[in-house]
Amino acid sequence: MAKALDYPQMLRDAALRVTRPRVAVLGAVHALPHADTDSILGAVREELPEVSHQAVYDSLHALTGAGLVRRIQPTGSVARYESRVGDNHHHVVCRSCGVIADVDCAVGEAPCLTASDDHGFTIDEAEVIYWGLCPDCSTTAHSS
């Protein structure tokens, strides 16, 4: 967290054009971990009131394709994006309120990357989602 992130440079390094919307989207994803598209759109519009939702969707796709952000979408949820990429971490999702938290890989490296029987598939990534209740919801117990 010590170094200030240079979003424009990150875009350049990824061979993407540096546009205002993209810089704002990249910043929003870094500022709002696990935010859904709508939240990102709102955050982006705080500095660029004129952006169209289409620009955000497009930027998100471009950034995802370039590996600058990661797209996650737990069952029953809309698409969410996060900025932690390439560090093999997973997520815990609360069944009740839907919050998402990061979890570093249980075994350290990339253990889950080894399936018992890969059926001939060429596996390049293992995605793990833990389901349960967050502290708040498990305390509140049965919220009506």
Add this chain to the structure above:
Amino acid sequence: MAKALDYPQMLRDAALRVTRPRVAVLGAVHALPHADTDSILGAVREELPEVSHQAVYDSLHALTGAGLVRRIQPTGSVARYESRVGDNHHHVVCRSCGVIADVDCAVGEAPCLTASDDHGFTIDEAEVIYWGLCPDCSTTAHSS
């Protein structure tokens, strides 16, 4: 596969009413592993041409709630259902064609259920999705 599945009885055991649509839906999910809602709807209509999509959605929800079928939804895909439940297995999804295959849990029991740091969450299930290319797609290599 030796024993004929008694769908009506399965419904009864789950404390669900036995209705024609539900039996058909349950049968369809067993017959078409990893099928999306639309495929299931089509399969169900082969024996019950009159069913509404609403009935299928409702049945699917009821069956999911009762634990008779499991709902899975890889990022970027529509909801899919499968009949293998309670045996802690995971999935491999082809990035190219989207096919899904079952994989038994790599470590045997429920290893992935242990996150390194659960952030206070009460975890009750770990869902693992392996991403890669299926045999066909990895052979075809770069399909335009």
Add this chain to the structure above:
DNA sequence: GCGAAATCTTGACTCATTCCAGAAAGCGGG
């Protein structure tokens, strides 16, 4: 067979995401 309660039919509706066409902006060359 009867009646209460859950389930199904029909059809409208929401909402995330995508598609399109034209306008605007970014980038490399002069």
Add this chain to the structure above:
DNA sequence: CCCGCTTTCTGGAATGAGTCAAGATTTCGC
């Protein structure tokens, strides 16, 4: 610094999975 080509953005309509609601049916216990 300006030009032109190409990519990206704007604005708005379209798509499609999934949900909501009201009334007609069906299931199940008796």
